[in-house]
Amino acid sequence: MQNQQYVSPALNRLIVGAERPFDLHALLQSTSRTLSNLDFEHQHEMQRVERGRTDPALKRQITDNLKRRHRERRQPYLALIAELQSHLSSAVSDELQAAG
Template sequence: MSANTEYRPSHAGMGAPHLYPSELLPSLQALLATLADIDFEHESDVETIRNSSVDEWLKQKTMRKLQERHCERRMPYVAQLERVQKQIQALAA
């Protein structure tokens, strides 16, 4: 595995720089983009339900189902992201 790294500023913490191995960067970006798409779609669905004129009990039931679906859709991508993060940490050690 190559030790090539690219500088990517961190948005968390105190602005400490993070170095990501260039071979893992596309995977990391794709996973984050997919999670962002899933989150955006979920928020859009939630907003649609909130603004609907259906009874409150039905809104609440639908919101619970949406939340379950959202968690189920995210789960495999979060697991993949954790694996990539472990690879990055292993390379940094």
């Protein structure tokens, strides 16, 4: 599959210098794993704070900050996943039309 023809300029910057055809599926899987790791880390941090003996008002402030930071860290990965899924679905659609 010639995935490179479906890559946007933003994704193209990720794959510049690749010596072999770039695999969008592999990037999607890797990005999904990274997102899962971020979620796991966030859940662990939240549990640690909630189990702690910190003042409830301070606890709320800490958890609010953790949630904000988590959203900020996730956003670029979510955007990349959406773009990859769009490119992959376009590629599949184009291949089906070419075969049909």
